Amino acid sequence: MPHIQSRPVHACSQDEGQLSPGGQAILDVAAGLFSEKGYDATSMSAVARSAGVSKANVFHHFRSKRELYLEVIREACRDSSAALRQGRVQGGTVAEQLSSFLSHHLETLLRREQVSRLVVREVMESSPEGGKELAEQVFFEGFTELVEIVREGQASGEFRRDLDPALLAHLIISTNVFFFQSRNVLRHFPFVDFADDPQRFVRMAADLLFHGCLRNPPDEMPGDATGNPALPVISQEKVHD
Amino acid sequence: MPHIQSRPVHACSQDEGQLSPGGQAILDVAAGLFSEKGYDATSMSAVARSAGVSKANVFHHFRSKRELYLEVIREACRDSSAALRQGRVQGGTVAEQLSSFLSHHLETLLRREQVSRLVVREVMESSPEGGKELAEQVFFEGFTELVEIVREGQASGEFRRDLDPALLAHLIISTNVFFFQSRNVLRHFPFVDFADDPQRFVRMAADLLFHGCLRNPPDEMPGDATGNPALPVISQEKVHD
DNA sequence: TAAAGAACTGACCGGTCGGTCAGGCGTATT
DNA sequence: AATACGCCTGACCGACCGGTCAGTTCTTTA
Structure with a gap:
């Protein structure tokens, strides 16, 4: 090893x-x-x-x-780093950019499954020193870019300013990577129906990261049952297949 | 293997x-x-x-x-499964319960680092069939319980009803596990300051999962600069150490 | 066409692997 | 006292490991 x-x-x-x-x-x-x-x-x-x-x-x-x-x-690093960068979209809101990133990132993870597993394994097993090199020489660029996007969102007022941009960036990566990792287990839970539908997963996850899981308005909004509350979710056709 | x-x-x-x-x-x-x-x-x-x-x-x-x-x-499974169940808190809001779960779960992951790594490795490397056994015989109970908590939150109106409870449960586990996995890399990013402060991480992550990253009110609220908008974050003293 | 060097080969090396085996020791039952 | 059984050992096995080496074939260049 x-x-x-x-x-x-x-x-x-x-x-x-x-x-x-x-x-x-x-x-x-x-x-x-x-x-x-x-x-x-x-x-x-x-x-x-x-x-x-x-x-x-x-x-x-x-x-x-x-x-x-x-x-x-x-x-593997060269490839996935390149694949990551090319997933960038210029126009649209920051939320749309992040959503597109999520989608493209997960699609890359799944398409290049073997190589992805290799890289993830390397991250998990890395010693503190090995982690430093991975951070500096492999992931720095992509992660920094992600953090920058979040910062833009904060600067423009689209995002809350009281949260750590690196934390959101980390949670975005986390969402995709852990989905990728745990799919073979996830698939077998009876109440999980998104394990084999990455696009649906990524859409729902983005929604949750954007809006949170608490009932939206601080003041109640009672008679709304289960109908989707027409959240301004992401365009959702930019997703590749 | x-x-x-x-x-x-x-x-x-x-x-x-x-x-x-x-x-x-x-x-x-x-x-x-x-x-x-x-x-x-x-x-x-x-x-x-x-x-x-x-x-x-x-x-x-x-x-x-x-x-x-x-x-x-x-x-390892027997131990960590037991450790997970005992982290349950009865009282308080569902958000508080989940927050406590996050905290306790991460603390267990980190305290029993070696065993945790072993289990995570097993999940990641599991074949589709092996994943089925892991799902049914190792993680089913704990995951189901987590999903149930989320459902309670939805039934009581505390949580949005339009999101998949399994998805939120998955994201909660994901948050902790990926933090645990990537710490040795995360620590070396200059703009990441939560890698060595799990409690802070778990608090911020819970906040994000609950409230989302978008600016709260759908209607704009322009002149607010950087002051924290006094979000009703979690109690934050229930966290162990 | 001669020379040089890269591409390629089968045979082989010391070492370690997971696993076996015949047997010694201690103790409890008969 | 004989027996039986669990615990434990050193010596050993064939297979395979990462790696080497002397030598052959192919390709390029002068």
Whole structure:
């Protein structure tokens, strides 16, 4: 379990100078195996076999198992970081921007399931020092951007000014990542019907994050039963599929 | 990585008939090692060494590595399930109950860090079938209870009736678990100051879940600058330490 | 076409893995 | 006193691990 240490992921979001097609093929199957079975349970022999090459050849392209693993992580970070940034929408209210981010982020998580699992695992298992590197070199940009969006919302008066923008940003990521993580369990609760409908989930979650769960008006508004109170939820057709 | 299968965790929250002191000692050190280094990276030799017994002795008490691991998981589930239930408060508003739950739940997660990590890992890596068993046999009770609390809040008119109670319950768990998971990364963002103050985090998160992040009144309220709008936040002294 | 170097291979290494086995020791029943 | 059984041990097993190496084939360049 070689979690990030001294000089590892620093190549994140840098081009890394193109490796040979054979090397790339190895990297691809390695990504699949690592994310499916974890680091320890993935043997170099298995990587070689899956790639259709000899084990010695794998070691020709990558100095060690750890280096292969780190390269996989780097690529995963580069990809998901890029995917995250491109989900940005310019126009609309800040709430719409955040909602679009939520949607796009979750869609990316699910579409690139294996790689996502890999990154999430890396976050969870990171030591305090490894966490520092992950924070600085992998997630800083995206998270900062998210915090900035929230700040804009506060500056424009759209959002409450008395809450910590980083907290909201964290809860947004949290919402998606934990949904992604717990889906296989969530799906089996009888009263949960959103586990297999990410778009519905993201819409409802955004609604909750925006409006809260308490009855809206401080003064009561009694005869409203269950009809949806026509909340200005998000446009909801910007969601990809 | 032996995730739950055919007949595994069914002993959760059942007494399991007491094993010999030697066996319990082995189980304890195994719990530590498994949660610290993961399944694959923990060898039976290491377990034996840490427990101060021979490897053959470990296999005398537990038929296989997998069985030892499952026993560790069972115990962890039994413990954390119990810890969760006892966090329940009777009196007060539903919001206060949920707030207390959040606080107690996070405190338990952090206090029993290793075991928590183990369970979370199990959730994340669970296959669709393994997830079913986890859902039914480990988390059903606690999650159902949480959903019930939310439903009470809706029935009494304290909460909006147009939101899915399971969704709110899920977001509550999500908030805590992801905080727990990402702390080592979170701590290193310069604009995050709640990573090492779980109580503050839980208070702010509860506030956000209750009231949302949008400016409260639907009608504008222009000249209000930055002063906190005196929101009826949670009592905030019910939080343990 | 010769040379150089990258891509690739099978055979092999020391070490560790999960698991087994034959047997010693202590104690309680008969 | 014999027996039986739970607890425990060191020695050992085949399989597989990450990694190396000498050598062959392919590709590029001069």
